[in-house]
Amino acid sequence: MAAKDVKLMKGNEVIAHAAIRYGCDGYFGYPITPQSEVMETLMELRPWETTGMVVLQAESELSSINMVYGGAATGKRVMTSSSSPGVSLMCEGLSYLAACELPCLVVNCQRGGPGLGTIQPSQGDYYQACKGGGHGDYHLIVLAPSSVQEMYDFVGLGFDLAFKYRTPSMILADGAIGQMMEKVVLSEQRPRLSDEEIAERYGSWATCGKGKRKERNVATSLFMDSAELEEVNLRLQAKYRKIEAAEPRWEQIECEDAEYIIVAYGSSARICSATVEMARAEGIKLGLLRPITLYPFPSKAIAALAERGVKGFLTAELNAGQMVDDVRLAVNGAAPVEYYGRMGGILFNSDEVLEVLKSKLIK
Amino acid sequence: MKETIIIAGFGGQGVLSMGKILAYSGVMQDFEVSWMPSYGPEMRGGTANVTVILSDRKISSPIANEYDTAIVLNQQSLDKFEPLIKTGGVLIYDTNGVVNPPTRTDIEVYSIDAASECALTGQSKMFNTMILGGYLKLRPIVEMSNVMEGLKKSLPERAWAYLPQNEAAIIRGGELIRKVR
Numbered sequence: 001m002a003a004k005d006v007k008l009m010k011g012n013e014v015i016a017h018a019a020i021r022y023g024c025d026g027y028f029g030y031p032i033t034p035q036s037e038v039m040e041t042l043m044e045l046r047p048w049e050t051t052g053m054v055v056l057q058a059e060s061e062l063s064s065i066n067m068v069y070g071g072a073a074t075g076k077r078v079m080t081s082s083s084s085p086g087v088s089l090m091c092e093g094l095s096y097l098a099a100c101e102l103p104c105l106v107v108n109c110q111r112g113g114p115g116l117g118t119i120q121p122s123q124g125d126y127y128q129a130c131k132g133g134g135h136g137d138y139h140l141i142v143l144a145p146s147s148v149q150e151m152y153d154f155v156g157l158g159f160d161l162a163f164k165y166r167t168p169s170m171i172l173a174d175g176a177i178g179q180m181m182e183k184v185v186l187s188e189q190r191p192r193l194s195d196e197e198i199a200e201r202y203g204s205w206a207t208c209g210k211g212k213r214k215e216r217n218v219a220t221s222l223f224m225d226s227a228e229l230e231e232v233n234l235r236l237q238a239k240y241r242k243i244e245a246a247e248p249r250w251e252q253i254e255c256e257d258a259e260y261i262i263v264a265y266g267s268s269a270r271i272c273s274a275t276v277e278m279a280r281a282e283g284i285k286l287g288l289l290r291p292i293t294l295y296p297f298p299s300k301a302i303a304a305l306a307e308r309g310v311k312g313f314l315t316a317e318l319n320a321g322q323m324v325d326d327v328r329l330a331v332n333g334a335a336p337v338e339y340y341g342r343m344g345g346i347l348f349n350s351d352e353v354l355e356v357l358k359s360k361l362i363k
Numbered sequence: 364m365k366e367t368i369i370i371a372g373f374g375g376q377g378v379l380s381m382g383k384i385l386a387y388s389g390v391m392q393d394f395e396v397s398w399m400p401s402y403g404p405e406m407r408g409g410t411a412n413v414t415v416i417l418s419d420r421k422i423s424s425p426i427a428n429e430y431d432t433a434i435v436l437n438q439q440s441l442d443k444f445e446p447l448i449k450t451g452g453v454l455i456y457d458t459n460g461v462v463n464p465p466t467r468t469d470i471e472v473y474s475i476d477a478a479s480e481c482a483l484t485g486q487s488k489m490f491n492t493m494i495l496g497g498y499l500k501l502r503p504i505v506e507m508s509n510v511m512e513g514l515k516k517s518l519p520e521r522a523w524a525y526l527p528q529n530e531a532a533i534i535r536g537g538e539l540i541r542k543v544r
């Protein structure tokens with residue numbers, strides 16, 4: 001392990017390391033607990049002296065996302081991070097970025113809401129991340145890390161998918177994943193693209209100088225002609241269908257012979273993987289399906305389990321029941337789908353989830 | 364092997380760093396590790412705690428319902444975590460921080476008078492490594508060489524001059540720990 005090395009780091013810290021190593025051009029952010037270590041770590045690492053990456057503390061979240069908007073329009077690899085109330089402020093910008101078909105990465109280290117809420121972990125922003133947040137018919141690609149290593153890896157994956165589909169990606173983490181430390185292996189430094197490389201790769205859409213092309217590129221979401229705007233919408237929808245077909249990612253734990261399935265993501269999935277161990281020790285055939293992409297949702301994988309004859313599904317999430325909607329749509333009445341959750345920054349225990357599973361589904 | 368440890372006390376006692384040193388020692392020993400802190404207002408003058416898990420297998424949940432070992436450095440932490448220790452588990456407390464000693468009889472109870480020792484030698488910053496030394500005496504799950512590597516990795520380079528004092532404190536902690544029952 002010469003260049004690669006095992007480190008012990010917080011989820012938030014690895015976001016900063018990953019940004020640099022995956023060749024990010026610019027980070028624009030505003031501090032908020034529980035994710036402030038992202039910018040703090042970037043400031044300590046001083047990447048402007050090594051890779052040339054820009055790190056800037058903006059005056060607000062509104063400003064951060066609009067700096068990202070500007071950077072993304074020029075074909076640069078740009079990102080921001082925040083926590084729930086801050087991401088709410090960014091939603092207008094996210095709608096504009098999606099409408100202009102610009103790639104970028106946004107990290108949401110969720111905390112309890114609604115409102116200013118609490119700084120403790122929550123998963124209350126599932127609807128916001130997956131169903132809109134901003135206005136209009138758009139989607140973000142939403143990745144849900146459940147370990148510190150995935151926090152690292154998904155920065156690279158998030159940027160790659162964002163550029164592949166020219167759409168914003170979001171890492172939907174939470175305070176628990178952001179604050180905890182685990183082992184992480186850092187990847188090799190990926191060089192930042194030069195201006196020439198950006199022009200060559202993204203010159204068809206990026207506002208990086210007209211050069212010898214006949215037409216200038218314009219990044220806009222304003223279309224006064226409704227027919228033209230409908231065309232834009234149809235193009236976006238066609239792109240989302242492609243993403244839904246090609247990009248769902250999930251993990252199955254002990255699902256092969258499972259009679260019951262827990263569906264959980266992120267930190268909840270970690271807690272529920274212990275529930276699976278406890279249930280198996282008692283002879284209950286329980287499995288865990290962990291969506292890794294929340295949009296596109298792994299509906300087909302869940303439907304396949306329902307068709308195979310799984311007796312019941314339990315969705316466990318740190319909110320009042322949001323992802324359960326998508327699980328019910330996927331199961332489509334083939335089996336009962338129950339929900340269990342805690343709110344306000346409280347995490348459930350693995351044994352608590354097992355008790356709910358028994359009372360609601362096994363009886 | 365899987366050891367789930369809760370370390371709890373006041374903010375400023377070095378609870379989180381003690382957990383980090385232990386976790387990094389586990390990394391050096393090639394264990395899977397997790398370090399899950401309390402964070403936020405709890406750290407500012409209130410209680411702070413961290414759950415550290417060392418395991419030779421992949422760690423499912425970094426959040427624990429019960430603990431193999433609890434290291435408690437004040438009364439509030441003792442009250443909170445004594446009931447959450449597994450039967451047959453270990454409770455270690457610093458004599459100075461605890462007025463009402465633990466009552467459970469189905470666990471092993473140890474005390475360590477680290478605060479007094481540190482006050483005596485004027486090395487208050489060695490308090491947490493001394494407690495850690497007491498724990499490692501009871502549960503030598505990581506080798507001393509890996510503890511020292513873990514300590515080095517946990518500390519910023521400017522603090523490396525204090526490594527020998529920390530090593531001495533770890534050894535002293537092992538000498539100071541006493542079985543209560």
